[in-house]
Every structure is written in C-alpha cells, then in structure tokens.
Amino acid sequence: QQQVKQSPQSLIVQKGGISIINCAYENTAFDYFPWYQQFPGKGPALLIAIRPDVSEKKEGRFTISFNKSAKQFSLHIMDSQPGDSATYFCAASLSAGGTSYGKLTFGQGTILTVHP
Amino acid sequence: NAGVMQNPRHLVRRRGQEARLRCSPMKGHSHVYWYRQLPEEGLKFMVYLQKENIIDESGMPKERFSAEFPKEGPSILRIQQVVRGDSAAYFCASSPFGGANSPLHFGNGTRLTVT
Numbered sequence: 001q002q003q004v005k006q007s008p009q010s011l012i013v014q015k016g017g018i019s020i021i022n023c024a025y026e027n028t029a030f031d032y033f034p035w036y037q038q039f040p041g042k043g044p045a046l047l048i049a050i051r052p053d054v055s056e057k058k059e060g061r062f063t064i065s066f067n068k069s070a071k072q073f074s075l076h077i078m079d080s081q082p083g084d085s086a087t088y089f090c091a092a093s094l095s096a097g098g099t100s101y102g103k104l105t106f107g108q109g110t111i112l113t114v115h116p
Numbered sequence: 117n118a119g120v121m122q123n124p125r126h127l128v129r130r131r132g133q134e135a136r137l138r139c140s141p142m143k144g145h146s147h148v149y150w151y152r153q154l155p156e157e158g159l160k161f162m163v164y165l166q167k168e169n170i171i172d173e174s175g176m177p178k179e180r181f182s183a184e185f186p187k188e189g190p191s192i193l194r195i196q197q198v199v200r201g202d203s204a205a206y207f208c209a210s211s212p213f214g215g216a217n218s219p220l221h222f223g224n225g226t227r228l229t230v231t
Binding site: 004006034036041042043044045046049089102103104105106107108109 | 120147151157158159160161164172175207209211218219221222224225
C-alpha cells in the first residue's frame with residue numbers, strides 16, 4: 001500500500017518536445033507529491049510539488065497534473081531541452097504530523113534523454 | 117550558504133569491515149534523513165533524526181545499521197560488518213523543521229562499494 005509506481009523507465013525526447021512521466025500511488029492518505037530531478041553523481045533536487053487540493057501546478061516549463069480519483073499524477077516538461085536530461089523521481093508522503101513529512105516514498109525513476 | 121555536505125563521496129570496504137558515513141546538514145537545519153539508493157532503483161527511506169534523537173528508524177535494517185545525530189557534529193550512519201548487498205549510494209537530506217512546507221535538501225551522497 002506504500003508503493004509509488006513510475007513509468008516509463010526511460011524516455012527519449014527531441015529538443016522542443018514534451019516529456020511526460022507518470023506515477024500512480026496506492027495509499028489514499030498520501031497528501032504531498034513532489035518531483036525530484038537527479039543528475040549523475042548528484043543528490044536529488046526538488047523540482048516541483050503538489051498537494052491534492054489542486055489538480056494542476058505549473059512552474060515555468062514544468063507542470064504537475066494530479067488526478068485524485070485515479071490516484072495518479074504526472075510531470076510534464078514543455079519545450080524539453082538537452083539540459084533537462086536527468087533522472088526524474090516522483091514521490092509521495094503524508095504531511096500530517098512532523099515525523100511523517102520527510103519520509104518520502106519514491107518511484108523507481110525515469111531516465112530522460114533529450115536529443116538536440 | 118553551503119548545502120548538505122556528505123563525506124566521503126566514495127567509500128570502499130571489504131566484507132566484514134565497518135563503514136561510517138557522515139552528513140552535515142544545512143546551516144539552521146535540525147532534521148536529518150538518510151535514504152539508500154540501490155542501482156537503478158528509487159531512494160528508500162532509512163531513518164529520521166533530530167538532534168540527539170532518533171524519531172523514525174522504520175526503514176533501517178534490524179542488524180548492523182545504526183544512526184546518530186549528536187548535539188555537536190555531523191550525523192553518522194554506521195554499517196558494521198558490511199556485506200556486498202550493502203553496496204549502494206547513501207543520501208542524507210536535511211530540513212529546517214518537520215511537517216508541512218519543509219522540503220528536503222539532499223546531499224550528493226556517499227557511494228559505498230563492498231568488495
């Protein structure tokens with residue numbers, strides 16, 4: 001019940017295209033859904049996050065879409081650039097209570113390659 | 117404004133040896149988390165600590181693994197009698213407080229290789 005399933009495992013997109021990564025969760029108590037970007041040899045960095053009271057959040061070229069009834073959320077990268085090539089992780093957690101907040105359940109990751 | 121500092125970046129140990137991984141959180145952060153990343157997998161939560169206290173160690177293996185975050189100095193993740201299956205990247209993250217609106221800041225990890 002604590003799993004977060006992410007797809008696809010890898011994704012190749014041409015420069016300027018749209019990259020779409022999907023995640024599905026099981027625990028309906030999750031109420032915080034961040035996306036992390038990780039470059040080789042680096043730690044994950046928070047990209048964008050959403051709470052289930054909104055269906056979409058946009059920051060620059062990055063958009064999270066959230067479907068509470070389907071228990072799914074996705075990351076859209078518009079106008080993808082070669083510099084976006086990295087591994088992307090979705091995650092979920094319970095924000096209620098201080099001890100749960102940082103206890104993220106991560107998806108398996110998507111390796112994004114953007115060709116020039 | 118230094119980020120989360122982890123050292124060493126790479127650590128090689130032979131089976132049966134001890135591994136000590138250190139994490140200095142960002143300035144002003146009193147909450148530390150340790151995560152483990154196996155090859156081609158997502159990160160898995162191990163333990164959550166505040167200064168001098170272990171708050172949640174539900175992700176720690178029952179044996180050989182321990183963590184501390186003393187009043188002074190870095191947080192330490194200790195693995196005794198390492199085995200090949202312990203080979204992974206270990207990431208530390210910190211936050212200024214627990215609860216909502218406190219995103220995690222990750223270090224660049226320690227890559228442990230057990231030979």
